[in-house]
Amino acid sequence: MNINKKRIIVLFSINVFIIVHILLWYKYGFQKVGTFSLNGIVNLFGFGLLNSAAVFFIIIVLLTVFFGRVFCGWGCHFAFFQELALKVLNKCGIYPSIIHSRANIIQYVFLLKTITAIFEFWYIYGLPQFHINIGDTQVMTSDLPRSPVIIALFILFDAFLFIYLMGSRAFCRYVCPWAPMLAIFENISFWRIRKISECTGCMSCTRSCTMGIAVHQEIARHGAVVNANCIRCLSCKNACQNGTLSYKWGVNVLSMTRKFRWLIPEVSNYNLYTELVIIFCGIIAAFYTQKYFGSFQTFLGAAWGLCFAVIIFKILERKSVKISEPVLRKRKLLALSLIMLSTLAWCRGTLVPPETRLLMRGNRFIDIMEYDKAILTYTNALNEYPSNKQIRSALALAYKNNGNYEKAIIEYKALIAEDPENAVLRNNLGTVYYRKGDYDVAIEEYKRAILFDKSLTAAYGNIGLILLEKGNVEEAVYYLKNVFTTEEEMYQYLLTYYGSKQGQI
Ligand code: SF4
Ligand code: SF4
Numbered sequence: 001m002n003i004n005k006k007r008i009i010v011l012f013s014i015n016v017f018i019i020v021h022i023l024l025w026y027k028y029g030f031q032k033v034g035t036f037s038l039n040g041i042v043n044l045f046g047f048g049l050l051n052s053a054a055v056f057f058i059i060i061v062l063l064t065v066f067f068g069r070v071f072c073g074w075g076c077h078f079a080f081f082q083e084l085a086l087k088v089l090n091k092c093g094i095y096p097s098i099i100h101s102r103a104n105i106i107q108y109v110f111l112l113k114t115i116t117a118i119f120e121f122w123y124i125y126g127l128p129q130f131h132i133n134i135g136d137t138q139v140m141t142s143d144l145p146r147s148p149v150i151i152a153l154f155i156l157f158d159a160f161l162f163i164y165l166m167g168s169r170a171f172c173r174y175v176c177p178w179a180p181m182l183a184i185f186e187n188i189s190f191w192r193i194r195k196i197s198e199c200t201g202c203m204s205c206t207r208s209c210t211m212g213i214a215v216h217q218e219i220a221r222h223g224a225v226v227n228a229n230c231i232r233c234l235s236c237k238n239a240c241q242n243g244t245l246s247y248k249w250g251v252n253v254l255s256m257t258r259k260f261r262w263l264i265p266e267v268s269n270y271n272l273y274t275e276l277v278i279i280f281c282g283i284i285a286a287f288y289t290q291k292y293f294g295s296f297q298t299f300l301g302a303a304w305g306l307c308f309a310v311i312i313f314k315i316l317e318r319k320s321v322k323i324s325e326p327v328l329r330k331r332k333l334l335a336l337s338l339i340m341l342s343t344l345a346w347c348r349g350t351l352v353p354p355e356t357r358l359l360m361r362g363n364r365f366i367d368i369m370e371y372d373k374a375i376l377t378y379t380n381a382l383n384e385y386p387s388n389k390q391i392r393s394a395l396a397l398a399y400k401n402n403g404n405y406e407k408a409i410i411e412y413k414a415l416i417a418e419d420p421e422n423a424v425l426r427n428n429l430g431t432v433y434y435r436k437g438d439y440d441v442a443i444e445e446y447k448r449a450i451l452f453d454k455s456l457t458a459a460y461g462n463i464g465l466i467l468l469e470k471g472n473v474e475e476a477v478y479y480l481k482n483v484f485t486t487e488e489e490m491y492q493y494l495l496t497y498y499g500s501k502q503g504q505i
């Protein structure tokens with residue numbers, strides 16, 4: 001079987017695994033492994049947390065050090081959609097040419113932004129303390145593309161349109177931040193495409209390369225493919241009828257490390273001003289998409305911005321405005337400055353406000369049940385930002401969890417005085433009274449909560465529980481009916497409740 005077919009089958013299987021995982025997640029509650037994204041880096045270096053995402057990151061890095069970017073060739077779920085898009089376009093008689101541009105500096109901006117998040121975590125939570133909790137990952141939150149619409153948009157823009165305009169694997173070459181990160185390790189990888197016999201210069205290898213690498217030139221210059229964009233797909237080896245290429249271990253790896261090769265292309269299809277406009281559009285669209293639709297959608301925004309700019313330039317080109325002229329440039333300083341400036345602007349635009357930072361620091365203490373530290377953090381924060389309701393509410397919660405009910409009541413009452421119809425606050429106050437043992441006052445507060453929000457099931461459940469404890473089963477059932485969707489579920493709850501009581505007795 002052709003190597004590319006084998007690869008497509010592998011990539012397809014990965015997507016099948018992902019679908020199975022999602023089904024297990026939502027249908028059967030198997031919530032052990034969360035997202036495998038660049039979050040792993042932030043979790044590991046920001047928090048010191050070794051979770052599944054961090055393990056995944058370590059495995060991919062090790063794989064790359066030895067075998068190059070095999071993950072990109074054979075293991076990435078989105079690679080499948082990109083390959084599929086290209087196949088579909090080819091079937092329709094469309095053969096997009098591979099466009100090279102330094103607009104791929106956007107990938108570096110994304111990567112640097114991820115790295116700056118690590119420092120932000122240090123600033124908020126202090127230096128990381130190493131701990132292992134494989135299942136503690138940021139899981140399928142609303143921030144991740146679980147919506148079918150978002151998935152469809154990703155496939156449409158980041159795969160189909162992007163490839164149509166910029167050529168094969170455009171997402172990998174322009175947007176994905178994994179690419180520049182893995183490129184660092186790719187530079188020292190031992191296994192790579194190497195020349196093992198004479199080359200006839202037929203260029204079949206170059207024509208077959210998924211990533212647009214001039215394979216024949218690489219092997220002529222270096223005896224191996226050293227371009228960090230090589231994803232070890234082995235298409236070139238497969239295409240070479242002469243048997244010139246082999247994917248093998250080599251000892252010349254050290255000489256390669258002397259000259260790190262980054263992903264910024266040496267040859268560009270656009271002139272400098274065109275590239276600057278494309279970069280600007282990509283970054284601005286990515287920034288605002290992240291701001292309004294969540295961080296994962298950044299990649300969608302980048303594709304929108306890039307595609308928009310490229311379409312505009314294509315239209316201008318048709319009107320004979322000269323914007324694309326293949327130029328060979330080595331303006332590393334310019335590329336570097338653009339990356340740094342864009343990252344700084346991005347960081348400035350998404351800077352967490354100081355009061356939110358203090359709130360997050362306190363919340364972290366709550367998460368690890370260090371309530372005294374949380375209380376101290378919130379109290380200090382309130383000295384600086386006395387009108388911040390979120391911090392006051394968090395302080396009340398910290399007092400409640402710490403068993404300091406009188407102070408919790410004072411804080412909740414202060415909040416309620418400013419927002420008397422806030423059902424959640426009243427429900428929380430009720431819970432403080434409940435914990436204190438003032439059942440009747442607690443019920444009063446829960447009832448007030450229901451008055452302002454009839455759909456607040458927590459309040460119904462809390463009243464039901466107190467009434468059960470008071471032995472008033474009939475009235476408890478009246479309230480519990482609002483919590484459960486079926487009577488069967490409610491009776492199951494009652495059985496469990498009385499079962500545990502019997503156990504206690
Ligand atoms: S560069 Fe990114 S999208 Fe492309 S294959 Fe690698 S990880 Fe996947
Ligand atoms: S396909 Fe083989 S023979 Fe032809 S240029 Fe590439 S390496 Fe040389």
Ligand code: SF4
Pocket residue numbers: 193208209210211212213215225229230231232233234235236237
């Ligand atoms: S150089 Fe060969 S192995 Fe590397 S990406 Fe191109 S075709 Fe694939």
